[in-house]
Amino acid sequence: xxxxxxxxxxxxxxxxxxxxxxxxxxxxxxxxxxxxxxxxxxxxxxxxxxxxxxxxxxxxxxxxxxxxxxxxxxxxxxxxxxxxxxxxxxxxxxxxxxxxxxxxxxxxxxxxxxxxxxxxxxxxxxxxxxxxxxxxxxxxxxxxxxxxxxxxxxxxxxxxxxxxxxxxxxxxxxxxxxxxxxxxxxxxxxxxxxxxxxxxxxxxxxxxxxxxxxxxxxxxxxxxxxxxxxxxxxxxxxxxxxxxxxxxxxxxxx
Numbered sequence: 001x002x003x004x005x006x007x008x009x010x011x012x013x014x015x016x017x018x019x020x021x022x023x024x025x026x027x028x029x030x031x032x033x034x035x036x037x038x039x040x041x042x043x044x045x046x047x048x049x050x051x052x053x054x055x056x057x058x059x060x061x062x063x064x065x066x067x068x069x070x071x072x073x074x075x076x077x078x079x080x081x082x083x084x085x086x087x088x089x090x091x092x093x094x095x096x097x098x099x100x101x102x103x104x105x106x107x108x109x110x111x112x113x114x115x116x117x118x119x120x121x122x123x124x125x126x127x128x129x130x131x132x133x134x135x136x137x138x139x140x141x142x143x144x145x146x147x148x149x150x151x152x153x154x155x156x157x158x159x160x161x162x163x164x165x166x167x168x169x170x171x172x173x174x175x176x177x178x179x180x181x182x183x184x185x186x187x188x189x190x191x192x193x194x195x196x197x198x199x200x201x202x203x204x205x206x207x208x209x210x211x212x213x214x215x216x217x218x219x220x221x222x223x224x225x226x227x228x229x230x231x232x233x234x235x236x237x238x239x240x241x242x243x244x245x246x247x248x249x250x251x252x253x254x
Contacts, residue, residue, distance in 0.1 A: 009240045014233060021229045024048045029217050030120035033153075037219045041228035044221075083112050087206060099199035100175045106202035107172035110165055113209055114144055121152035141169060155216055164205040171198040 028034040028048035036044045086109040093102035115136050122132035139148060145157040145165065183191060214222045 009237045011237075014230070017233055018226065018230060021045065022226060024052050025225060027052065027120070030117065031124035033124060036217075036221065036225075041221065041225050042232070044225055045229055045232070081112075081116070083109055083116070086112065090203065090206070094199055094203055097196075099195045102199040103168065103171045103195070103202045104175055106199070106206050107168050109206055110168060110209065113206075113213075114141075114165075117154075117213070118144060118148060118152065121154065125152060141165065158212070161205070161208055161212065164201065164208065167198070168202045168205050171195075171202065 025034075025044065025048040028051045029036065032051045034044070034047060034051065039047065086105055090102050090105035090109060093099075093105060118136055119129075119132050122135065123129055127135070135148070136144070142162075145162045149157050181191075214220055218225065
């Protein structure tokens with residue numbers, strides 16, 4: 001099997017293609033404003049890839065297009081999403097009982113999550129990437145979850161969830177800017193219990209934010225979309241392998 005065919009059929013490459021597919025869907029939804037409601041999972045995937053291809057096509061003369069869509073895609077083409085690793089690390093710290101560190105990591109995840117959505121939506125609305133980044137850097141959390149959030153076409157951020165985010169950030173700041181408080185045994189014991197509760201609440205906040213993104217942007221179907229792409233990948237893999245076997249069969253008979 002030639003190397004190119006192997007990239008499309010080797011099981012080891014499936015996670016790579018799943019990441020590529022999801023990034024394409026995410027870009028289509030957050031940047032291009034693709035509305036997934038009313039579309040089947042297959043239609044969402046097809047339209048997302050069509051939008052991506054449209055943004056990279058050349059003009060009628062065959063020259064590289066300098067369309068706004070192409071500029072938007074290029075602006076976020078090489079971005080590292082740390083959210084999965086941060087969540088795994090936070091969960092691991094929580095299991096190990098390292099509660100302050102768990103809260104620190106969950107709070108970092110929350111900032112990455114909020115900044116990603118604001119950045120992508122801002123770029124999609126026509127804001128220059130550098131200006132969008134400056135907006136994120138200069139804005140307080142309450143503004144990000146308030147006026148900035150709704151100005152980018154998002155539904156109003158849930159009040160209770162916003163309060164949860166604020167509490168997580170306050171817990172994170174208390175640890176980052178540690179003041180070495182002294183306390184008697186009882187107060188120290190209560191403090192340890194409080195830190196554990198805060199870490200578990202931080203984990204719950206992360207889960208709630210993931211569910212919010214899924215509900216608002218993907219019609220509650222993000223996992224279904226990923227499963228559909230995975231199913232389609234296996235079908236194309238099966239077809240490619242069958243084609244490879246068919247091509248080899250005459251040679252074997254010779």
